[in-house]
Amino acid sequence: MKKLILITSIIIVVLTACKENKKEIGTDTNVQDSTAIVLKTYAELSIAEGGKWKERVYEGGTSFKNVDELWVPKRHTDHSWYLRYEGPGWESNKVGYRLYLDWRNAIDIFGKITDSIVLDQVGQDGFDSYHEKQKWGQDILKVGKALGLGSYGRLVADSVHHFQNVDSTYIKVNNNKKASGVNIRYHGWATEDIKTDLDVSLSIKPDSRMTRTVLSTSKSVEGLVTGIVKSEGVDLIVDNAGNSEWGYIATYGEQTLVPDNLGMVIFYKKDEVISLVDGAYDHLLLFKPTEESITYRFGAVWEGEKNGVKTKEGFLSYLKDELNNLNSVY
Known part of the structure; x- marks a missing residue:
């Protein structure tokens, strides 16, 4: 026993x-x-499958798949139906952005009413369904002929050249614990009498609304600009006083497709900028010609955001805090 x-x-x-x-x-x-990991940033690029090209339109696509890198097809243009939401997207738990990866090359805003990662849901149920209210939020900015928020171009005389003439475009998606974003190389970007290669890095960190942007040209170029799309009845806010390294331009008011209140800002290094320019469609920052890289940050603050900033006073307070952080760290 x-x-x-x-x-x-x-x-x-x-x-x-x-x-x-x-x-x-x-x-x-x-x-x-x-032990599941909660993501706070994410970037992606998604291409259509199951169809075929007919001239400059991808017809009969049955699904999308994400890719880590891509040489953009020569025939691709606006509304080719090839790239889900027309280009790459990157987001934090606060806000999302997308870039039209075609001749327009503008940056748009996805307003989020959740702090979850959402880009993998966008544009899956209809090519431009995100222009209407979704359970995660929606596209909120009307870009038109402008750069949108924080995109880049070249000012020649009174016109901003986008990316109508490029030999080729390569893009790579990056996701890690510290940040998410994309790197883009425009080979042979031609504008008037100048042809250059342009390298661009766009990245966002967890709990941030700011996209860090780094531009590098293969040779010094006059007229390189970034900007914020103009909206009727919305004034430009400028802070470039004092001896601090950073300044900003911003707008706040009813300037969304909803419509409701949105704040947009670009923080820039004052020693990299020649002047502010009143463009036809944008409030522009004109950069000094240089063979060094140019760094700036842009961001959007939407009243529809979860726990969002709902007043101009709150937006200005947010800008003050961000500016103080930049000037104390860099």
Whole structure:
């Protein structure tokens, strides 16, 4: 009898040890669920599948797939139906952005009413369904012929050249624990009498609304600009006083497709900028010609955002805090 009890005890100990070992190597589902990672940034680029090109339109696409990198097809242009929401997107738990990866090359805003990652849902149920209110939010900015928010071009005389003439465009998507974004190389960007390569880095960090932007040209170029789209009845806000390194231009007011209140800002290094320019469609920052990289940040603050800033006073307070942080760190 004593032997039977001893054998039974040994079996119980062995079974218990095996069960505990399974938990340690992650076979227990409860353990896996408790260690799930909550993403706060994400970037993607998604191309159509299942169809075929007919001249400059991709017809009959049946689905989309994400890619880590892409040489943009020569025939691709606006409304080719090839890129989901027309280009790459990047987001934090606060806000999302997209860039039209065609001749327009403008940057648009996805306003979010949730702090979850949402870009993988956008444009899956109809090519431009995101212009209407969705469970995650919606596209909120009317870009028109402008740069949108924080995109880049070249000012020649009174006109901003976008990317009508480029030999080729390559894009790579980046996601890691610290940030998400995209790197783009425009080979042979031609504007009037200048042809250059342009490298661009766009990235966003967790809990931030700001996209860090770095521009590098293969040679010094006059007229490189960034800007904020103009909206009727919305004034420009400028802070470039004092001896601090950073300044900003911003707008705040009813300037969305909803319509409701939106704040947009570009923070820039004052020693990299020649002047502010009143463009036909944008409030522009004109950069100094340089062979060094140019760095700036842009961001959007929407009243529809979860726990969003809902007043101009709140927006100005937010700008003050961001400016103080930039000037104290850099």
